[in-house]
Structure formats: structure tokens, C-alpha cells
Amino acid sequence: MYDRKKLAGIATRRKKWHEEELTRSLRKSPQRLERFSTVSDEEIDLLCTPDPLSNFDYEEDLGYPGQYPYTRGVQPTMYRGRLWTMRQFAGFGSAEDTNARFKFLLSQGQTGLSTAFHFPTLMGYDSDSPRARGEVGMCGVAVDSLKDMEILFDGIPLDKVTTSMTINGPAAMIFAMYLAVAEKQGVPFHKVGGTIQNDILKEYIAQHSWIFPPEPSMRIITDILAYCADNVPRWNTISISGYHIREAGSTAVQELAFTIADGIAYVQAGIDAGIPVDKFAPRLSYFFNAHMDFFEEIAKYRAARRMWARIMRERFHAKDENSWKLRFHTQTAGCTLTAQQPMNNVVRVALQALSGVLGGTQSLHTNSMDETMALPTEQAVTVALRTQQIIAEESGVANTIDPLGGSFFVEQLTNGMEEKAMEYIRKIDGMGGMVAAIKQGYPQREVADAAFHFQRLVDAGKKRIVGLNAYRSQEEVPIPLLKIDDRVEKQQIARTKEVRRMRDAKKARACLSALKEGSLAPNVNLMPLLVDAAREYVTLGEMCDTLRETMGVYTDPAMF
């Protein structure tokens, strides 16, 4: 891309500038810090010039939006054609509470839904399980059966609104319930669009809401891939998620590397299950964190697109261009928000959201200022949504594609990110792939080490966090917090018991025994059996318990 002679000249003059101008200046006034590094503690150059990019090839490394390798974006017009989907993650209390929040957010200009389930649902327990005590409706909405799902989407047409559901261990069961609601609304499956997270490998690495061990979990996932390819073609079958890996304390490179390595494992599993790669790969999507280091994050998204395109074309020989495109959702980093001076979080979120947009995200969730302390109040979530709207409508950043493309700094960071992430991927390949690496505890250990290192930097004041280890204030202004009503647990338990009493018991039992038999036969696709069970109001806990018997359960290796 650059003239070699000119680059050599730049390198010489840069060296001269460094030795003379810079050295003189540093003698007079030293730099603020001894070492400058990103939030992931990667060292940053004082000045970026074109000479380190001597092998950089515009056509090969950047190309054009909507074209391989998609570094500059997956659509030819990007946000000039359509803005990203504004998809705030919501869920608390009962299905009624959450339905009201969904409708409120849609009325405020949100363009897609995103469901947060409470922990018992995430772990495959009904609200009346002893394991659910104290947790019902606390960190998300309680969904035990089709009844709850009907209430959750009451008055929301599933052929018009797409829904993302953060659900992993019991993704197949919750998806079955969603399809059963669509059916009740008269929406045919081929018109239903949305996303289930369904990324179990990330659960073992970071988020830790699992049910079954890796192998049976992977079987359920390939069942979903095959079922959707034939029946629900608009559905995003896996949202391969780096978000939680980053929240657990990884660096940006680790987030990128482990997430892409998870993606590789899913594609390989789909191929091994006999599904042609181009039949399922176009419906895989990604989910990344927008952390605090602005340029590092932008570089991460750009590198991710380029890596995935290369991997899908060169490693998996996908032919469909849609298989090469990495589409992704972004969420601002919950772990960067502080309980101290919570209003400052609005500013953090705005910067993080901007990095997601400049990185070319397809969908965005902005965290609310109060989320380090509780689920967001209506007021806090409105400010968070308005943050996206202001970026979209007022800032002008959505008016051209990849405005930072060609920046010496950003291109250098993007290249570095790809190189370092590929090193990790080669290492994981060497271990036999991600499932094997997880069993050895490799990514878990890497993340724990990075989390510990970062905490040490913060405690030592080497990474400054405003309000926390810098500019602390004595008087804290409290902000209003959302409280979950204690009655939710009682009401939810009563409803689930009522569902079990009212349904056709014989049919429910038959569904469960069919599910059990199906799970023992490796060639049976479990999805149709789960949809049947959902229709008959079999509860989530019952479905999961049945499969726990035949597939086993995963337990925490408890390493630190």
C-alpha cells in the first residue's frame, strides 16, 4: 500500500525525531507514566507511523465493506442503510413485569428485544425447586413453562419483533417454548427471527450457567443447527459470546481468541454432525464486550471480522459469502461500571457504545448507570437507550463507514490483535480444540490470571478508575434502585404448580418419555421432541431433569 522507499525514509526520520526532538523534550518534561498500556496491559507506542505497516495491503487486509475480508464492515452501506438494532437486555420479576418493560422500551424507540432470565431458568430449574430459593425473579425473569412465555410476549408480534434470548444450558428448551408461542400467535416458524445465545463453551470458560457436560451439550447444539436450517431459517442459532469471557476478567486478545476458538468448535461440530457448512454457518452470530479502552476495542471488532472471514473461507472452505461474515451484537462492559459516583457510568457507557459503533456492530446494548447495584430502573434504562440514539442521530459517526480505517494506530492495533489471537488459536488447536482445552482448564486459567493481574494494577493505582481509586468523593449521592418484590417468588411458584395441575398429565408424561428415549438415541433430533413438550406445558425443570438423568451434569472444577 505504501511506497517502500518512502517508508524507509519515514523510518529514518522517525528515528531521528526520536533521538533528537523527543529526547530533548523528555529531558525537560518526562512523560506522565513510565509505561503506557491498554486496559489489557498491552504496551502502546508513543506515536504510530506508516512504516511498521510495510506489508499492509489495502485490498487484502481491508477491502471494501460488504466484501471479503469485511474488515470495514459486513454490509456495503453499513449504518447509512440501516442503523444497528438497539436491543436493551431486560428481564426481572415475573413475566408480567418484564412484558411491561419490553413494551415500555419499544415505545421509547428500542428496535429489538433481549431477554434476561433469572438464575434458576439459566440453570434449568423451576421456580419451585429448592435450588431456586431466594433467586426467583431476582436477576432476570422467571420462565418455568409455556404459560410464562405466553405472558412474556403477550401483545408482541413475533413476526415483527426479533428477540434475543440469553440462554445457554437450557437454550433448546426455551427456544422450543418461544416457537410454541409463535405458533399460538399464528406465526409460521419460517417467519420467526431472533437469537438464542446457545453458547455452552463460553459457559464452561466464564459465565458458568451450565447443565450438561460438554459432549451432550454439543449434541444439543448440533440438533439446533440442523433443526433451524430446515425449519427456522431466520433464526440465529448461536451467538458466540466473548462478552462474558471479558467480564470474567480476560484481556481483549483473550476475549477475541477464545470466542473465535469457540466458533471454530461449533463449526467443526456442525460439519462432524453431517450438516453442510453453508447450511448453518450464515446463522451463527457473535457477541462482544465494549470495554473501556476505546481504540483497543475498535481494533478487536475489526480483527474479529477479518479473522472469521479467513477462517471460514480457508479453514472450513465455506462457499456462501454469508458464511464468511461475522455479524455481532455488542454490550458495554458491566464490569467497568462503579458503584461509586454512579452517574459517571453514563459517560463510560457512551464511550464504550461509541467504540461498538465505530467497530461496526449490528446490534447494541448500553448498560444503565445503576447496574453495578441492581437491575436498571426505568429512568436509568431510558438514559442508556438515549445514549445510543444520540450517537446514532446526533453525533454524525454513523454517516460514513469505518471512519478509523487507515489510521496508523488502529490498523497497527488491529493487526496485532489478529496476530496474538491467532497464536492462542494455534495453541488451542494443538490441545485438540476448545472442548479439550476447556477440559484441561486452559482458558479458565488464562482468564483468572488476567483478572488477578488487572485487579493488582487497579489496587496499585497503575490503572486509574475515576471515583474508585482516583477523584474519590466523601459524599456519595445515592440514586434510586429497582427492588424486586418478595411476592414474585410465591406467585411464581403458585403459577407453576397451577400449570402442572391444569395440563393434560398423560400427554405431558408421554412427551417426557419420548424425550428420554430420544436422548438415548444419538441420531434423533431432540428439537421436535422439545417443541412437543413445550406445547403440552411440560416445565423447563422437568425437561432438564429428564435429560440430566440420561446426559449427566457438569460440575465446577473449582480452580482459582
Place this chain on the structure above:
Amino acid sequence: MATAKGKSSAAAPPKKTPRKVRILVGKPGLDGHDRGAKIIARALRDAGVEVIYTGLHQTPEMIVSAAAQEDVDGIGLSILSGAHNYLFPRIIQLLREKKMGDVVLFGGGIIPDDDIPKLVKKGVDRVFTPGTTIQEIVDYVNERIRPRK
């Protein structure tokens, strides 16, 4: 259940030195956010404490039975799910039933300020709020918790 018994514990300790403080770091409830718990476990181990980490998704019964088996001096819990108002009191109740009321119980996570005095009144020794440094917790353990025998 994983036990990590400090760097020097591979060799048998000499008879007369008092045994090290032994802390159980626990994750009760269903939330999987163990970043904080793991950082604390590591920091305490580095500070010479014997750390027993329960791993995730523990019921109050599992935690108290592990605490009894390992004969710990203190229990540190990390709770981010909002279930703290059930989990802490239930664990205190079980400790008393097992005549382990002298085990020091402390914790942290996402616990609204309003709830802290109520938990302290019920017997939680100390609740750490977000933004606490590793050193503050290590200092607390060193000053507050002694081997029970």
C-alpha cells in the same frame, strides 16, 4: 471441591507452630460470577492463609458441611444474584445448628447498602462493598480471624 493449601503445606508442618488460618471461600446460589471470589481466594492464599474454595452453585447446606469438614475459621461468601437476604441468614442458622457459631462469616458481591445493616444484625461479621481492594480484605482476615483451636 478443590483445596489449595498454600505453598508451604506440601511438607508436614513442624508440631509446635500454630496452624494457619483456614478460610472457606464460597459461592452460594446459582450465579456464576466467580471473578471476585477467585481473586480473593488467590490473594488470601498468597497472604499465607489456607484457602478452601467451594466452586460454584453451592447450597447453604453444602457450604456449611464443607466448612465443618475442613474445620475452617472463617467463611467468605460472594453473592451477586440478589439472593443474599435468603442465603446469608440460612447459612448462619445452619452454622448455629451445627454448633459452629464461632466461625466468622463475611461476604461481598452486589449487596445494596440498605441490606448491609440487616445482614450484620443477623450475624454477618462484615460485608464488603464493590471497590474494596484485595489488601483491605487480606488485612481484615489477618486482623479479625484467628485459628479457632
